[in-house]
Amino acid sequence: MTPSAASDEPQLEAQESAxxxxxxxxxxxxxxxxxxxxxxxxxxxxxxLARVLAAEDRIEPGMLEPYxxxxxxxxxxxxxRKDDVAARNQHRMHDPSESVEAAELLVASEEQLAMTEALxxxxxxxxxxxxxxxxSGLATQVLADEVGSTAGAVAAQLKRTRARxxxxxxxxxxxxxxxxxxxxxxxxxxxxADRRRQRELDSARHLLxxxxxxxxxxxxxxxxxxxxxxxxxxIGADPDIVSxxxxxxxxxxxxxxxxxxxxxxxxAVSEVARNIVRFAxxxxxxxxxxxxxxxxxxxxxxxxxxxxxxxxRALQDGFSTYDGLGLGLPxxxxxxxxxxxxxxxxxxxxxxxxxxxxxxx
Amino acid sequence: MTxxxxxxxxxxxxxxxxxxxxxxxxDSQMLRFQHDLVRQIGxxxxxxxxxxxxxxxxxxxxxSRTLQSIADISRLRGxxxxxxxxxxxxAFAMVRLGMGIGELPTALDLxxxxxxxARVRDRARR
Ligand SMILES: [Zn+2]
Numbered sequence: 001m002t003p004s005a006a007s008d009e010p011q012l013e014a015q016e017s018a019x020x021x022x023x024x025x026x027x028x029x030x031x032x033x034x035x036x037x038x039x040x041x042x043x044x045x046x047x048x049l050a051r052v053l054a055a056e057d058r059i060e061p062g063m064l065e066p067y068x069x070x071x072x073x074x075x076x077x078x079x080x081r082k083d084d085v086a087a088r089n090q091h092r093m094h095d096p097s098e099s100v101e102a103a104e105l106l107v108a109s110e111e112q113l114a115m116t117e118a119l120x121x122x123x124x125x126x127x128x129x130x131x132x133x134x135x136s137g138l139a140t141q142v143l144a145d146e147v148g149s150t151a152g153a154v155a156a157q158l159k160r161t162r163a164r165x166x167x168x169x170x171x172x173x174x175x176x177x178x179x180x181x182x183x184x185x186x187x188x189x190x191x192x193a194d195r196r197r198q199r200e201l202d203s204a205r206h207l208l209x210x211x212x213x214x215x216x217x218x219x220x221x222x223x224x225x226x227x228x229x230x231x232x233x234x235i236g237a238d239p240d241i242v243s244x245x246x247x248x249x250x251x252x253x254x255x256x257x258x259x260x261x262x263x264x265x266x267x268a269v270s271e272v273a274r275n276i277v278r279f280a281x282x283x284x285x286x287x288x289x290x291x292x293x294x295x296x297x298x299x300x301x302x303x304x305x306x307x308x309x310x311x312x313r314a315l316q317d318g319f320s321t322y323d324g325l326g327l328g329l330p331x332x333x334x335x336x337x338x339x340x341x342x343x344x345x346x347x348x349x350x351x352x353x354x355x356x357x358x359x360x361x
Numbered sequence: 362m363t364x365x366x367x368x369x370x371x372x373x374x375x376x377x378x379x380x381x382x383x384x385x386x387x388d389s390q391m392l393r394f395q396h397d398l399v400r401q402i403g404x405x406x407x408x409x410x411x412x413x414x415x416x417x418x419x420x421x422x423x424x425s426r427t428l429q430s431i432a433d434i435s436r437l438r439g440x441x442x443x444x445x446x447x448x449x450x451x452a453f454a455m456v457r458l459g460m461g462i463g464e465l466p467t468a469l470d471l472x473x474x475x476x477x478x479a480r481v482r483d484r485a486r487r
Contacts, residue, residue: 238387245419246385263419263450267458270421274388331422331458 020052023068030069034076048072055221058193063204067221070207070214118168126161133158141342141352163192170216182206183213191220229289235276235303244273244285248299251287255295256357265297265355268335271328272301272351280305280348295357296337304348311341369394371401377409377478378402378440379471385418391427399434407440409478411471415446425460432465441481442466445474 027045035041048071052064059067119127132143140151140158147154167187171178178184186206189197198204207214231251233244245266252265269285276283283303290296308314315330329351333339336353343349368390371380380398402410412431417424432442443466447455466481468474 238389242385242387249418260450260453263448263454264457267419267421267454270419270423271458274421274423277388328422331460334457334459335454 020049020056020064023049023052023065026065027068027072030072031076034073044072044075047075051075051218058195058221059190060195060198060203063198063207066204066207066214067217070217074215074218114169114172117172118165121168121172122161122164126157126164129154129157130161130165141350160192163188166191166220167216170219174212174216176212178210178212180206180210183210186210186213187216187220190217230286231288232284232286233273234282234284235273235301236282238277241270241273241277244287245269248285248287248297251289252297252355255289255297257297257355261355261357264335265299268332268353268355269299271332271335272299272353275328275349275351276301276303276305279303283348290354296354297357298352298354299336300353301351302348303350307345307347307349308341308343309345311343315341369397371398373405373407376405376407377411377475378405378407379411379413381413381416383416385416386424388423391424395427395431395434398431399438402435402438402440407435408482410435410440410442411474411478412442412444413446413471413474414444415448417451420447420451420455420460422458422460425455425458425465428465441478443468443474443477445470 024045027048031041031044035044048068051071052068055067056064122130129143133140140154143149144151144154167184170187178187182201183206186198186201186203188194189201189203207217229251231247233240233247235241235244248269249262249266252262257265269287273285276285280303283301283305285299285301288298288300290298315333329341332351332353336355338352338354340352341349342352368384368386369380369382371378373379378398378401380394382394386394398410398412401407410431412428414420414428420428428444432444435442445468447467466477468477
């Protein structure tokens with residue numbers, strides 16, 4: 001699986017790793033000052049480095065040091081609370097009958113309140129689009145058509161809104177209002193991993209000066225272990241077909257799919273990915289978990305190939321020889337619950353298909 | 362593909378070739394498999410071919426088509442083919458997809474595959 005990752009400054013990567021190693025003496029000084037020769041001192045430093053590394057690609061290089069300083073403080077503080085948390089989470093870790101998904105639904109009531117509060121702080125427009133997408137399960141393309149925009153623009157807007165929601169959520173959870181005018185902007189730049197904006201705002205300095213933002217920066221940045229609910233697989237050659245169907249299978253397992261449903265999904269993904277390789281040469285398959293109206297998975301295959309002039313014919317079995325569309329599209333349609341093709345000659349093809357998870361029994 | 366563990370192995374057992382697919386194959390690998398197997402059928406003058414596909418994650422239209430071609434080409438060269446190890450999920454998806462497995466001679470496992478080949482040869486002798 002090769003999810004596409006956009007890094008605006010790939011040439012800086014080696015440099016940044018060197019910088020992280022350079023943080024060690026600084027962290028050692030801080031840890032020694034706080035906990036002395038505590039046996040956990042080394043663990044604290046390791047944990048801090050791990051978190052900084054995880055957030056590395058979301059913060060601008062100049063902010064590594066302040067971020068490391070705030071992180072090490074948080075790690076030390078949470079060390080004292082750790083036993084507490086472990087006790088609270090025990091039921092989640094030791095009950096194998098409870099799926100991870102179910103555990104995630106078991107949010108404490110204070111977290112729910114914070115989320116309600118955060119949602120209320122969005123603008124009507126933001127909330128409307130977010131809920132239409134997350135709750136009603138409307139595709140970005142559908143939303144875009146409704147407002148006469150493009151799917152890309154809607155996706156970008158959703159991304160900004162999610163970043164805003166995270167900021168408002170951590171604020172609500174803390175029950176604090178940020179102390180300065182600059183805070184929200186800084187937090188948003190962190191939450192959206194917008195490195196240019198982080199630089200413009202001199203976020204590095206702000207984190208050192210503002211306790212609130214220093215504390216909140218971590219939950220906003222430390223999202224590395226979070227499992228993505230969307231995977232995009234670039235399609236350009238034969239092996240990508242296998243990658244795409246395996247990525248779909250992995251995500252589907254999380255949605256609760258089992259047995260033949262998994263294989264039908266993987267087979268359908270294989271067919272639409274192959275269409276891209278054969279007819280458009282390159283494109284993308286994106287696979288997205290849906291939570292509403294019920295668990296499911298949506299697959300969108302996009303390409304910028306020659307397009308299909310007669311979609312109805314393309315959806316008929318044996319429309320052409322195997323070198324043509326053959327069984328690919330009609331077969332995939334039979335394997336999925338919902339299926340839609342949009343195409344125009346010269347403009348490429350988009351296949352959207354959804355499979356819902358049927359709870360057995 | 363030139364390095365790493367073999368994706369496919371082809372073993373000889375008397376005049377029968379047993380080909381086992383060890384992992385998911387992409388289209389090019391599938392075609393290479395077809396090519397290698399057909400070549401070996403000729404080289405060894407094999408009378409029967411068993412293809413074990415238990416490790417294939419899906420058998421989509423391309424894989425079905427390739428297996429069908431292998432069976433057709435083998436028959437022209439005087440060898441009977443049987444596909445074994447198609448998982449129930451995979452078979453179900455193949456049917457939905459519209460690739461009738463009816464065309465492909467199949468058997469549950471290696472042992473039944475051997476029995477199937479023996480029966481086909483008996484019939485041919487009569
Ligand atoms: Zn602040």
